[in-house]
Amino acid sequence: MIGLGLRTLLAKEVRRFLRVPGQTILSPIITTTLYFVVFGWSLGSRLKEVEGVPYARFIVPGLVTLGVISNAYLNSASSMFVMKLQGTITDLLVSPLSYGEVLAGFVGAAVLRGLLVGLLMWGVAGVFTGFGMAHPVEAAVLLLLIAIAFSALGFITAVWATSFEQINFFPTFIITPLTFLGGVFYSARMLSPGLRRFTLLNPIFYLVDGVRHGMLGLSDAPGAAGLGIALLLCLVSLGVSWWMLRTGYKLRG
Template sequence: MISLGLRTLLSKEIRRFMRVPGQTLLSPLVTTTLYFVVFGYSLGSRLREVEGVPYARFIVPGLVTLGVVSNAYLNSASSLFVMKLQGTIVDLLVSPMSYGEILAGFLGAAALRGLLVGSIVWLVAGAFGGFTLAHPVLALGLLSLVAVAFAALGFMTAIWASSFEQVNFFPTFFITPLTFLGGVFYSVGMLPPALRRLTLLNPVFYMVDGVRFGVLGISDATPWAGPALVTALAAVSVVAAYLMLRSGYRLRE
């Protein structure tokens, strides 16, 4: 049974991002539309199909994954960091809630935002490329794990960071480059050998590829590689976030 404290924290965190629907809902809708206008039509008119799938439909799983990753990370990172700046995180730490409940509240709300944005991206993308779900349970399960993993990474970044520049360091220099170089807009088979080997070292590639298998039923790598990697990343990230929270590192200063 979910405790009153956890329900309250979840409700607070959900209301926080729902108070700015323009940022939460409208922004990904506009961004996804632009991606399809720029990539779906301009490149789609030249590529036509990738692995037997229309190009506009091929890029859908990558765009959904990108939306889930960026929003799950941003929500937990920004929320916790603001609480650190305001000093209200100390009040939460001395409350009757356990560390596990506090972590679950932040990660649950962040994952929900990521999945909500991912759903919006999929609906918008469906208007361009069609509503296709080859393995819906696998796709939803993978995206849920991705959301939890990056929510935990955002949580840890907020604990470590001492400025907004540090909060934005990880998405700017790691998440965005790895995502765009992770097969969102292309198939690995289209790359020359050197770039193909480099892409296969990118962990985000296996997340995108796993979601693409769940949505379209096609993949460049072994289908089980994505689920295995995402499961391991989510487990390690959640445990590491819990240990950082319990230690009080940079939270009680």
């Protein structure tokens, strides 16, 4: 059962991002819709199909994954950093809530935002490309694990960071480049051998590829690779987050 304290923290975090829906929900949907229109329709007129799937439909799983990753990360990172900056995180740490409950509150709200944005983005894309899905349970489980992993990574970054510039460093210089180079707009089979080997070193490629397999039934990598990497990211990021809370790393004093 979820205790009153956890429910209160979770509700507070959810209300926080729902107060500004234009920024937290509508903005990423508009941005991704523009990606879809620009890349899907402009390139789709020249590149009709990828592995037998219309190009506009082929890029949908990657865009949904990008939306889930970005919003899950930013929600926990911004919320945690503001509380640390204001000093209110100390009050939360001395409350009767356990470290696991505190972490669950931040991560749970961030996961909800990430999945909500991903679902809405999939719905927008479905209007243009259709709503069919090859393996819906696989896609849903993988997106959930991705949201949890990057929510916890956002939490870790916020605890470590000392400025908003450091908060934005991770998504700007790591997440977004790795995602765009992770097969969102192309299949790894379309690349030269050298670029293909480079792509296969990118862990986000396997996450995008796994979601694509769940949605479209297409895959360039072994079927369990995306699920395994997502699960490993979850365990590591949640473990580090819990350790930071337990030790008070950059949170006390």
